[in-house]
Amino acid sequence: MKLLYSSHLKLKVCGLTQLSQVTQLINWEVDFFGFIFYEKSPRYVLSHLSLEELKGINHQGKVGVFVNESAETIAQMVAQADLNFVQLHGDEDALFVQNLKSLLPSDMKVIKAIRVGKDTDDSHLQALLAHHKTADFFLFDTDSSAFGGTGISFDWALLQHLEIHKDYFLSGGISIDHIGNIQHLKQQPFAIDINSKFETAPGVKDLDKIKTLLNIQP
């Protein structure tokens, strides 16, 4: 999929709840599909789709998003929905990730969300990255009491001073309006993660808007 100025930048569409939309996005060669397994989210996927329906989605980029869920439940959901990636969006620590990985298939990738708050500084962020060095990917998002899906961006300037040493997803209120600023980042994201800014209602994606994004030229 060609996105923005770079043919390497991948796209994750998160918070999906409708099979027809997933099918359309697969046809448009979107790379990753995020399903929220957090009951308090308005995008809680199991209110709309069964594990069987999720399993039936034929794609290698299925991401389950979990918030402070037990490792055993995550492993169960991974097996039953045939997920390819686990995104940990809560307060999970490195020990939790290690234990979780021991329960998951060996090719399973873990994305650790690093939530950036108003008072987060460089040294705190750098320490968090060091702590989570066993995760396969980082995902930077805005901190909030809802954990995610707020549509609020954090100050990307904070990333400029970090040594990230890992592929990362850029997230948090990403919209068409400021997406062009990504090109100024020192370490380019592996993927951008879009969610609430591309919706008509929580969990219902605005496919016209996503199409516009996919057609953006440098």
Ligand SMILES: O=C(O)c1ccccc1N[C@@H]1O[C@H](COP(=O)(O)O)[C@@H](O)[C@H]1O
């Ligand atoms: O979308 C949610 O409801 C959600 C709830 C709890 C944790 C994560 C959630 N979504 C993730 O939040 C980010 C940012 O979303 P937004 O662009 O700010 O709306 C995205 O990575 C989703 O994976």
